[in-house]
Amino acid sequence: MSYNLGTCLYLVLTMCTLPAVPPVDLYKACRTKVPPTLTQTPGGEARLVFSAEKRQLSSKMPFDLAKGTGTWKGSKRSDNYGEIMAKMGIPADVQAMMKDAEFPIEITVSGNTFTSKATMLGKTSENTFTLGQECEETDPTGNKRKVTYSIEGDTLVSVHPNHDGKGLEVRQTRRWLDDKTLRTEYKCGDLEGWTEMQKI
Structure with missing residues (x-):
């Protein structure tokens, strides 16, 4: 001994x-x-x-919101990603433009509140959210909807209870694979899929 x-x-x-x-x-x-x-x-x-x-x-550190600041580009996606986007109201021609587009995003964090400023296809939107509280979100096309963000373990989860105005619930779970790779898993009604974004 x-x-x-x-x-x-x-x-x-x-x-x-x-x-x-x-x-x-x-x-x-x-x-x-x-x-x-x-x-x-x-x-x-x-x-x-x-x-x-x-x-x-x-290995279970909280989701680091501030790492979201940067310019992002899609790198991988599930086979049914186009179907999920269509169900969320994004037409095929816009999906084609988004496929190789770059998205500048700026994230600022203050306590449990964070502000996201994103530019998509030449249109910019800025939203402020408080974790655990239902907030209003305006997307780059000007559409408004309710959403709740929360930190669950090492993921950032957003839930839109009525994404399309007809009762469609969309849940997105974001997880860092590394400092420059963000994976988002989608649950859109009865569809499930994922996408990965790469910081460039």
């Missing part, structure tokens, strides 16, 4: 600021090569977070 002396000393020094750590955690900590992080739960209990747990926790 071997123990990591450095880890044991680390625990002795840091535990002075927190309540007692469960013995099983102390035993595990003294056997590990990488010192764990000593934390405190909302209930005041001490907890040791080991390296594997830290990697798992860090």
Whole structure:
């Protein structure tokens, strides 16, 4: 049986600021090569977070809204993407123009509120949203509709409860694949698909 002396000393020094750590955690900590992080739960209990747990926790960081600022271009899409866009009211000729178009977007964030300024096919729209609250959105064509944005884990979700004025619900779930790739999954009525945008 071997123990990591450095880890044991680390625990002795840091535990002075927190309540007692469960013995099983102390035993595990003294056997590990990488010192764990000593934390405190909302209930005041001490907890040791080991390296594997830290990697798992860090993989679920909240969605970073500010990374949306830049110029974007479509890169990949599901086979039924055109059908989804048509159901959302975007005609085939506009879809063809959007396919290779570049979209400048500017995002500013203040607390739970963010403003998105986007230019699409020469038309610019600017909207401000508060997470968790239903807001009014105006698209580049001038159409207005209600939408609610929320952060769910590492995704940004928007729900339009009446996208077409006839009760069509559209849900979009956005997830960063990396700093320059954004994947959006669509649920448009009974249709589901996805698209990926690349920052250029």
